[in-house]
Amino acid sequence: MNTLEGIFNPKSVAVIGASEIEGKVGQSVMKNLLNFKQHGGKVYPINKKYNEVYGIKCYGSVLDVPETPDLVIISIPAEYAVDAMEECGRKGVKAAIIITAGFAETNNHVLEDRLKAIIDQYGIRTIGPNCLGVINLHNHLNASFSKEFSNMGNIAFISQSGAIMTALLDIANYYNLGFSKIVSMGNKIDVQEYELLNYLENDPHTKVVALYIEGLKDEKFISAAKKISRKKPVIVLKSGKSEEGAKAASSHTGSLAGNNAVYDAAFKKSRVFNVESFEDLVNLLKIFSVQPPMKSKKLAVITNAGGFGVLAADSVEKCGLELADFSATTISELKKYLPDTSGISNPLDLIGDADVNRYKHAFELVENDPNVDGLLAILTPQGMTDALGVARELVKLKNYMICKKDKIPIVASFVGGTSVLEARSYLQEKGIPSFICPELAVHALACLYRQSHLMDKYDSPEYLNEIRSEIAEAKANNPEKIDELLANANESNSKEFLKLNGFAIPEKFVATTKEEAKEYAENLGKVVMKVVSADILHKSDAGCVIIDPSDASEAFETIMKNGEKYLFDRKIDGIIDGVLIEQFVTGKEIIIGAKRDPVFGPVVMTGLGGIFVEVLKDVSFGITPITKEYAGEILHSLKSYKILEGVRGENRSDIEFLKELIVRVGVLMETYDEISEIDINPAFIKEEGQGGFVGDALIITK
Template sequence: MDLKYMFYPRSVAVIGATNREGKVGYAIMKNLENFNGRVYPVNPKYDEVLGLKCYKSVLDIEDEIDLAIIVVPNVVVPQVLEECGKKGVKSAVIISAGFSEVGNYELEEKIKEIAKRYNIRIIGPNCLGIMNTHINLNATFAKVFPPKGGVSIISQSGAVLNAILDIAPLLNIGFSKVVSIGNKVDVQESDLMEYFLNDEDTKMVVLYIEGLKDKRFLNVAKKLSKKKPIIALKSGRTDVGKKAAKSHTGSLAGEDEIYEAVFKESGIVRAYTFEELVDLIHIFSTQPTINSNEIGIITNAGGFGVLAADSCVDYGMKLANFEDSTVETLKNILPKTATISNPLDIIGDATPERYKKVVDVLSKDKNVKGLLVILTPQEMTKPLEVAKSIIEVKTTHEDLKLKPLITSFVGGVSVKGAKSYLRKNGIPSYITPENGIKALSYLYKYSLLKVKEEYDEYVQKVREEFSKIKKENEETIKKLLSNPNEYNVKSVLKIYGFPVPEGYLVKSEDEAELYCKKLGKCVMKIVSPQILHKTDAKGVIIKPENPREAFRTLIENAKRYAEEKGIKDLKIDGVLVEEYIEKEKMEIIIGSKRDKIFGSVVMVGLGGVFVEVLKDVSFGISPITRDFAYEMLKSLKSYKVLEGVRGRPRKDIEFVVDCLIKIGVFMDIHEEIKEMDLNPVFVFNDGEGGCIGDAKIILE
């Protein structure tokens, strides 16, 4: 059953309705007074609630009930829900608290079972309720019912929701659907987003997330973000959970890093603070998005124009080149002292009329895709009149309906009224030009997120190839992974076609000497599933002069390290004698971690022993498409080194992209692997490929 009856009910039963002011059941009944449908209070204590006939049970109501709002003590909820099921109620919002949020999992499971049995869709428990402004449905106990509009919001926090609703009228933000999702016993964010995908009244979706428990989220968000902007604020951006991690990937891929990857991959615009969330809601609900980063800046103070221009570099925006016709027109309307350039300084004595003319001219310029209008209060400036002139142009000019217009009225007391007037009339206004540029950059970045390719034929080809390899080598792979030391892990990777150096696992000084001679220049490494980071244990010797002595040293170092770290029953499988890679190369790390919600998370970053210190890493959720693999790489600060700097040759970026795609698929088909580190991965010069220097696997 879809959520149609949840948001467009013809009839609503309030179970737990009351005449007692200050109670939730009273607040909900008051909020439903203007509802376009029928309302039925249910409470065995009353014959009448707020002038409406009150029923002892939902079963006593003659009418069909589309939506039940349940506000009764938690222990009574199962009984009430059972009656709703017998009545044929299609959807329910459980406001009542006292379930999993206080450790009462058994009671929550009971209501989940009843809902499933009767096919009732449930929002909650432990929530504020829901709204649909388009039919005057306010099934919440919130004080504010927001203006009608196109923003639909899903929040795990009632307090955050209340705050947004309270701010909305000041910014002229209109809402469509408002959902306090609570404990999510049934309806998840993905269910709501799927519904909003085809909901004509929803133009954009806002999420406040504390945590997800829904594997469908990523795929549904990808579909929705291509049609409508999604903005999300995720709380809990801390290091919790990283302490127990063992591998580099596990250490670096904390919860927030994974959510960052999910948002990026699904086309969600992320807010990092509550203030930023409100700003983004205002921007996206009032301004059109843009598919070019070329903008125009108008200012009455040169200094702030320069600051705005600097911010363009910071936020990936460009100053548009004005058309010749624009330059000619501006020469005729601006004082002789004005310089016709971008940023356009219209001089400190700029009047409201001058602002109006200039905004009008630049709005017609085809090279200018968005506008930032800056005002600083000077002796002759009239901020409120300027604000009114901007609103006049914006509302009457067709070209400006297709272009975002952001303002920055820099100042305090003297611009307060003007900024308030602009915001109430749908024009964002900031105290700094930097924030104005940032706002425009979000409108541009959303257009980039929208065009990302979802399906990748190559990924599918790799999946088919790897599945075949796994099937044909099942017993060998199983045996190798039963003891995931470096030699065995590399042997598995070699089966799948990953390039690894030639190497031999030796068990004696004689064998060490034999294979060092065979390989020439070589590297010797201790092999033990209990020693994850060999450099910490002094477990690597590069180009040993005396292989026999090196063998003894590595064994002794491993035993000493085990003693220091309290590792009991140390298992040493031998020493890996491996060819020394002499080619010109750059070291990177590629890793993967299995997330219990999103599956395989793939990481790439600057490699070597300092990866956790530098933290120049990027994450993606498998499947990693070719486009997204490039995006992951380009987000690294060290990406420029891969491209080649200061005369150094470009590295084989295609090889890295291929590795990212394949590691994602490898993890997907090997569900027994919990974490994986390839560090370092040697990347050779362009066209020469690379190889995996070291490899670790941690099994579930």
């Protein structure tokens, strides 16, 4: 029996705090459970004040109930709820929903810790506290104080906000959205989102999962979401994306890897649809809950308004879809029904005087075209337009496709106000999503197409495991050397550490006198000179970097002087170990960094490197573990990726080498817990097949 079965499929439910008094939470819960009772479930009211509630015998304590309830709902004040949970534990209860507020959300962490200890002691799977409750439409269980809700369907909704949950339930009637299971998470004292996703993965009543998230407690969400996403779309609306309050960090990675960027990376790795607004959430629910998969990118657009057809075409390109090329047969047949002024192209403009029959013939012919795998019908209200009649023809087409078992997604954009309201409502009622503008419709179809191809995306761990073995061997063979290097992680030592772990670094020396500086520079030829100090993190800012000096001795003295002034001005009691004399190398400048996120663990960043990285902010993040395929996805997310591929006659950069660097940095963070941040800025990437070098490196240890 699944550990969450008691929450979703109980045979008996006890309500601690049951009441008949209007306005009491216990009254709303009891009233909602009457339907569950009518369908064969057992309900046990618990309240010392009453002998019965709604005609059902009432008990003074859960300990007095003649059987152990499968589920207990608690709706009494917080200070009493803890003792009630203790009694539930003694009774052998294994599932609970704590609606009661007044715990951590009011800074009452002591009381919540006591509650958590009881839950852990007795192994009670618990939703809440401070939540609205749980609803399972398919077994008539409304274990919440939400108003009565009966839209049965295939959407599972998980929310940290009770208000957003009730708003979605209220809007469901308008958009004909039906739900399988609804969960208000509250403070998430026990059951987490990843466990709900694991449960819903094989739930036969759930086709699509939506979540409203304010924050996650650990990285397990990623693997659970990635697994279920191969079967069912998962849509996430995350709030709290502001960077306000984010702690300043020492490295470029730290300053760029804010809360929002890391969550975006986690959701991207999870293969979920990370939407930006409540409207986006609803729009995707509209299409995923009722439409079949979109097999290819090829979309047909039928419209009576040329302008909206153009807007749709723009969105098709922007969203990564394609306008289908109609077959010769389709074009020939369309000419029989369309006026001479109508151009036979895609978007197919039926002209402003299009009547129901013109739409009907266009729908039938385009749907039958083998080149078409999705249909968008656009309508604007004209004097001769029968919007409801066109809507009925679109529904007939949908039903015909269901009968012949050759379904393609159909969406509509009936653009207007009161004159198309009835038609839009009719479409929604019959399972055809209607969007207020074509752009939203195209975006929804693009998401439908993306979901249909997620099942084919698998990462290969072989290369990652090779790097893991290599780095583990280096760690085992060089324990004292590694401890010494990380104890004073200046640039030279950081690079030596990286070299031990398979990174390519330029030839270098550390000079402690101007005479040594001159000698080393003469040996290496063209060089770059930099201060060596773990206390001067950004050497350019300190005036401690000189490229190709004409006089290495003079450059040595300048760097030492500027470094000492930098430490003095900032009152840093630091050490300068000398000046790095390093072979001058070139290539595309890329930043690769890593830091530890408190929720998701090691996060790796890459992007355009050099001094402009914090200005342009063209960076992309990945959550470890990072495979070579995943590293490729991270790179593809960059706006500057085309530069790596080669533009204006430039040769392609060694992208495979860059992927290797990303994988290696991720493995270093997995292997060395003492490293809090890594900052390689820049890494110089040469032409394809020629590799590259670590140009500058900063390692920050705990």
